[in-house]
Amino acid sequence: AQSVTQLDSQVPVFEEAPVELRCNYSSSVSVYLFWYVQYPNQGLQLLLKYLSGSTLVKGINGFEAEFNKSQTSFHLRKPSVHISDTAEYFCAVTNRDDKIIFGKGTRLHILP
Amino acid sequence: NAGVTQTPKFRVLKTGQSMTLLCAQDMNHEYMYWYRQDPGMGLRLIHYSVGEGTTAKGEVPDGYNVSRLKKQNFLLGLESAAPSQTSVYFCASSGDRDRPFGELFFGEGSRLTVL
Numbered sequence: 001a002q003s004v005t006q007l008d009s010q011v012p013v014f015e016e017a018p019v020e021l022r023c024n025y026s027s028s029v030s031v032y033l034f035w036y037v038q039y040p041n042q043g044l045q046l047l048l049k050y051l052s053g054s055t056l057v058k059g060i061n062g063f064e065a066e067f068n069k070s071q072t073s074f075h076l077r078k079p080s081v082h083i084s085d086t087a088e089y090f091c092a093v094t095n096r097d098d099k100i101i102f103g104k105g106t107r108l109h110i111l112p
Numbered sequence: 113n114a115g116v117t118q119t120p121k122f123r124v125l126k127t128g129q130s131m132t133l134l135c136a137q138d139m140n141h142e143y144m145y146w147y148r149q150d151p152g153m154g155l156r157l158i159h160y161s162v163g164e165g166t167t168a169k170g171e172v173p174d175g176y177n178v179s180r181l182k183k184q185n186f187l188l189g190l191e192s193a194a195p196s197q198t199s200v201y202f203c204a205s206s207g208d209r210d211r212p213f214g215e216l217f218f219g220e221g222s223r224l225t226v227l
Contacts, residue, residue, distance in 0.1 A: 009152070036216070043116075043202060043218035044155075090154060092216075098143065098162050099170060100216065104154035 002027040002095045004103035012109040013081055021076040021106045023091035033074040034092040034100070035065055044090060050074065061085070086110045114138055118203050118219035125193045125226045133188040133222050135203030143206045144186035145170075145216070146178060148199040155202065161186055193226045200224075 007022040025031060032051050036044040048059025055067040065076045074091060091103040116137045125131055135144065142163050147155040147170075157170030159178040167178045175197060177189045186205075190197060200223050204216040 006154075034216075043220050044204075044216070045218070046215045049215070098168070099157060099160065100145065101157060101171070102147070102155040104152060 002031060002093050002099075002101055004091050004093050004101055006091055006103035006106050008106050009104065010107045010109060012111055014111045015083055016080050018079050019077065019081050019085075019108065021089050021091075021108065023074045023076065023103060025072050025074065025091075025093045027072075027093065027095045029095045032094050032096065033065075033067060035059065035063070035074075035076050036090045036092060036102075037061075038088045038090065038105075040087070047076070047089070081108070081110055083110045083112070116203055116205055116217050116219040118201070118222045120222060121220065122223050123225070125190075125224065127194060127226060129193050130189070130191050131193065131224075132190075133201055133203075133224075135186045135188070135205075135219060137184055137186075137203075137205040137217070139205060139217065140183070141205035141207060141217070142183075144180065145204045145206075146176075146186065146188045147202045147204065148172065148197075149202060149221070150199050158188065158201075190224075193224075195226045198224060198226045 005024045013019045034049045035047040038044045048057045050057045050067045058064045088105045094100045119134045145160040146158040156172045161180040164183040179187045200221045203219045206216045
């Protein structure tokens with residue numbers, strides 16, 4: 001069965017600084033990977049996804065992620081964060097058996 | 113276009129009571145999911161459905177039942193609520209059989225408290 005580990009429960013970062021949110025997965029077969037964002041008191045929305053092809057994936061709001069098969073990682077990055085990026089970010093994985101499994105989430109705190 | 117609608121949005125139950133959460137989607141999606149979100153636990157999959165009339169167990173199915181009698185609706189039932197089922201429940205739907213692993217569309221959540 002697949003699983004997802006988000007290595008940081010909270011990440012504080014200064015406004016306009018770069019940020020990386022880490023995600024590692026485990027699966028015995030090929031996977032699809034996703035990052036979702038949840039703003040306070042809202043549902044989740046998709047930031048980006050990796051299904052196949054280029055390992056560098058660009059998403060909305062200036063975020064990007066890189067799929068690294070050898071390290072089983074799918075880290076999320078943004079070169080310069082804004083106060084509006086304050087949210088909880090979830091990494092998710094599926095090995096194509098229809099289940100989509102989420103990590104425990106990383107809270108991004110933007111410091112002024 | 114409403115997307116994914118969950119009802120009710122808030123509910124307080126006493127231990128042992130039963131209730132049903134309704135999820136409705138108007139995007140003609142094949143796949144529907146029920147997750148629960150608890151602090152520090154992320155989202156955990158309860159049950160899911162890959163089409164009308166089908167259901168399958170997720171990571172934490174115990175204490176819950178589901179039904180998908182119509183393609184647009186996915187019901188989550190609690191037969192005998194327990195305090196451990198206090199949570200925020202999210203329904204999600206996605207694509208079709210040609211593109212099953214695209215974007216998940218989420219509802220706004222249903223906050224359930226069991227006393």
